[in-house]
Amino acid sequence: MDVLLLVIGFMCVILGIFGSFLPVLPGPSVSWVGLALLYFTNAVPANYWILGIALLITIVISVLDYVIPAKGTKRFGGSSYGIWGTNIGLIVGILAPIPFGFIIGPFVGALIGELFFDSKDHKRALKAAAGSFIGLLASSFMKFVICVMYLGLFLTIVWQYKSELF
Template sequence: MDSLLLLLGFICMIIGILGSFLPVLPGISLSWLGLLLLYLTKTVSMNYWVLGITLTITIIISILNYIIPAKGTKRFGGSSYGIWGTNIGLVVGIFAPIPFGFIIGPFVGAFIGELLYDYKDHNRALKAATGSFIGFLASSFINFMLCIIFFGLFLTVVWQNRVGLF
């Protein structure tokens, strides 16, 4: 059973790292799930402090993932139309059959949203779309770094406890 939990935890860690860039996957949440699965093995003693602190960080970052791109749009002069465009563009970009749609989508969505708000001011729309893009990149970078930290914690605990697949 420990081998299965360890393998599932490792898979969650890898998918979590990939999910830090792909918005369709909850990267940080999957990485935390990998930590939880590791601590559920019999070889590793349960450490509620580590799990509690990492869970708190996971919840805070998961909430910030929705706030940061919108704040980026607003910080660069965007309106609520641009914020809605960012969110809609993110969803459309995930499912669009174009390469890197999840990156292009929020930018185009914010741009279109701002043009709907004021179709004459193209510079403002471009500036708000740039803010959306920078916010998305910042959010993805924070997710990636935390997933890497969680993966490092996972590997450290595995190494210290000599947890093995066999």
């Protein structure tokens, strides 16, 4: 049973890394589940501090994942229309069956929102849309770093308890 939990946990951590770029999968959350599965084995004693801190980081990163693109829009001169457009575009982009919809959605949403706010200022609308795109990239990079850290933690714990696991 320990080997099965180890394999499923490892697959979750790897899937979490892919999920840091694919919005269909909540990357840090899936990686955290993989880390938690490792502690469900009989060979690895439970460490609630590591799991608790990792869960807190996961929750904060998950919240920031939705906040950062909107803040990027605001930072680049976007109005509240652009911020709403970014959030709506992100949801539509995730649900739309188009390739890279999670990237295109926030950009187009911010652009439409800004054009709705001021249809004459195309330059400002494009700048705000670029801000939402940069925010999305920053958010994805942040999730990727956290997921890679969870992978490193997972491998370190497995290495530490390798004699009990195998």
